[in-house]
Amino acid sequence: MSKIHVSTSVNGEPVEFLCDASASMLDALRGPLGLTGTKEGCGTGDCGACSITVDGRLVCSCLMLAVEAEGHEIATIEGMAQGETLHPLQRKFLEMAALQCGICTPGVLISARALLEKNPDPTEEEVRFGLAGNLCRCTGYDKIVRAVLETAAEMRETVR
Amino acid sequence: MTDIRYLAPSTLDEAVRAFAAASGAARILAGGTDLLVQMRAGIAKPGTIIDIKKIPELTAIEDLGGGAYRIGAAVSGAVLAEHPTFRKAWPGVLEAVNLIGSKQVQGRASPGGNLCNGSPAGDSVPAMVAAGAVVTIQGPNGRRDLPVEKVPAGPGRTTLAPGEIVVAFTLPQRPKGSGDAYLRMIPRTEMDIAVVGMGVNLTMEGGVVKAARVGLGAVAPTVLLVEDAAKALIGTKLDDAALEAAAAACRAACKPINDKRGTIAYRIKVAGVLLKRTAAIAARRAGGN
Numbered sequence: 001m002s003k004i005h006v007s008t009s010v011n012g013e014p015v016e017f018l019c020d021a022s023a024s025m026l027d028a029l030r031g032p033l034g035l036t037g038t039k040e041g042c043g044t045g046d047c048g049a050c051s052i053t054v055d056g057r058l059v060c061s062c063l064m065l066a067v068e069a070e071g072h073e074i075a076t077i078e079g080m081a082q083g084e085t086l087h088p089l090q091r092k093f094l095e096m097a098a099l100q101c102g103i104c105t106p107g108v109l110i111s112a113r114a115l116l117e118k119n120p121d122p123t124e125e126e127v128r129f130g131l132a133g134n135l136c137r138c139t140g141y142d143k144i145v146r147a148v149l150e151t152a153a154e155m156r157e158t159v160r
Numbered sequence: 161m162t163d164i165r166y167l168a169p170s171t172l173d174e175a176v177r178a179f180a181a182a183s184g185a186a187r188i189l190a191g192g193t194d195l196l197v198q199m200r201a202g203i204a205k206p207g208t209i210i211d212i213k214k215i216p217e218l219t220a221i222e223d224l225g226g227g228a229y230r231i232g233a234a235v236s237g238a239v240l241a242e243h244p245t246f247r248k249a250w251p252g253v254l255e256a257v258n259l260i261g262s263k264q265v266q267g268r269a270s271p272g273g274n275l276c277n278g279s280p281a282g283d284s285v286p287a288m289v290a291a292g293a294v295v296t297i298q299g300p301n302g303r304r305d306l307p308v309e310k311v312p313a314g315p316g317r318t319t320l321a322p323g324e325i326v327v328a329f330t331l332p333q334r335p336k337g338s339g340d341a342y343l344r345m346i347p348r349t350e351m352d353i354a355v356v357g358m359g360v361n362l363t364m365e366g367g368v369v370k371a372a373r374v375g376l377g378a379v380a381p382t383v384l385l386v387e388d389a390a391k392a393l394i395g396t397k398l399d400d401a402a403l404e405a406a407a408a409a410c411r412a413a414c415k416p417i418n419d420k421r422g423t424i425a426y427r428i429k430v431a432g433v434l435l436k437r438t439a440a441i442a443a444r445r446a447g448g449n
Binding site for chain 1: 169170191192193201211236238261265268
C-alpha cells in the first residue's frame with residue numbers, strides 16, 4: 001500500500017509527512033516528525049502518556065490515526081517552552097519535584113495546560129479530575145497536583 | 161495493522177456507498193476510542209476505515225428550539241460540553257456523555273460510537289434512553305428513525321442492518337418543569353466502567369410528576385427502558401412509597417452478570433439505590449426549569 005501524504009500544523013509550524021493508513025498520530029510524531037517528547041505508555045488510551053492537543057482539545061495520540069491530522073492544529077510538549085523559557089507549569093514541576101522517572105510528565109504537562117486554559121482557578125478535586133486520564137506510577141500524584149495548583153495561583157497573580 | 165484503506169468522505173451518501181460496498185470488511189471511524197484499541201488488540205481487522213468526521217451533518221449540534229437538539233453522531237464529548245445552551249436543556253445527557261473515559265477520551269469519543277460499540281455499560285446510552293432520543297440511521301435503503309433503546313441488540317451488537325450508519329440523535333422539546341440526570345456506580349472514583357448506570361428524565365408540574373422515563377445500564381445484555389419504573393413515578397410527588405416502587409421496578413428489570421466489578425446481588429441492589437438518587441437530582445433540576 002502506498003503511503004498517505006498528510007499536511008498539518010504541529011506547534012504552530014506547517015508540516016507534511018507520509019504515513020500508512022493504520023499509523024497512529026503517536027507513530028507519526030515519534031517517527032517521521034522526530035518529536036519524541038510524546039511518550040508511548042499503554043497504547044490503548046488509558047495512561048495519557050501520549051497526550052497532545054488537537055485544535056486545542058486534549059486527546060491521546062495513540063487513539064488517533066495520523067491521517068486524521070490533515071488540516072488540524074496539533075500541539076505537543078515540544079511547543080510548550082518558548083525557546084529557553086519554560087512554561088510556568090514546567091518550571092513549577094521542576095521546583096516542586098513533581099516528577100520522578102519522567103515518562104508520564106509530558107502528558108501530564110499537556111493535560112495540566114489544557115485544564116488551566118479552561119479553568120484558571122481549579123480546586124484540588126478539579127485538578128485530580130482533569131488529570132484522571134494521566135497515570136503516574138512514581139509520584140503518588142500529590143506533588144503533581146500541588147504543582148498544578150501552585151502554578152495556577154502564580155499564573156493568576158501574573159495576569160493581575 | 162497493515163494494508164488498510166482510509167476513506168474520509170465529505171457526504172453521507174459516499175460514506176454509505178463505501179460502507180455497503182465493503183460488505184462487512186469496513187469499520188466506521190468517529191472518535192476511534194474503541195476501534196483503534198480493538199485494532200491494536202487484533203480484535204478488529206478492517207480492510208477499510210471510513211472516517212465520518214468530514215461529513216458536516218455528523219459533527220453538527222443543532223438547536224431546534226424549545227429544548228430540542230439534534231446532535232451529530234460523531235460529535236465529541238468535549239465539543240458537546242462547549243456548546244453554549246445544551247448543558248442547560250439536557251444536563252443529564254451531557255454528564256453521561258462526559259463520563260465516557262478521561263478528558264483525553266472526551267476529546268474524541270462520541271455518543272454515536274458509544275451506542276454502536278454496543279456495550280451494556282456505555283454511559284451515554286441510559287441517559288439518551290431516558291431523554292427519549294431518536295436515532296437517525298442512513299443505509300443503502302435510505303434513512304430511518306429509531307428510538308435509541310431499539311438500537312442495542314446485545315453485548316457488542318446492534319440492530320443496524322449491514323451498511324447502515326448512525327447519523328444523529330434528536331432530543332425532543334422540553335416542556336416547562338423538565339429535568340434529567342445520570343448517575344453511575346463504579347468501584348473507582350473516575351475512569352471506570354459502570355457497574356450500574358441510571359438515567360432519569362422527569363417533567364414536573366406543581367410538584368407532581370407528569371412524565372417520566374428511566375434508562376438503566378450495565379445490568380442486562382442491553383441498556384433497558386424501564387417503563388414500570390416510570391409508571392411508578394408518574395402522578396406522584398416522588399414520595400418514599402413511589403420511589404420505592406420505582407426502585408423495585410428497576411431491581412426487577414435487572415438481568416445482570418457476576419464479574420470482577422460487581423456481583424449479581426450487588427448490581428440489583430445498586431440499581432434501586434441509583435433510581436432514588438438520580439430521580440432526586442432530576443426533580444431538583446426540573447424545579448429550576
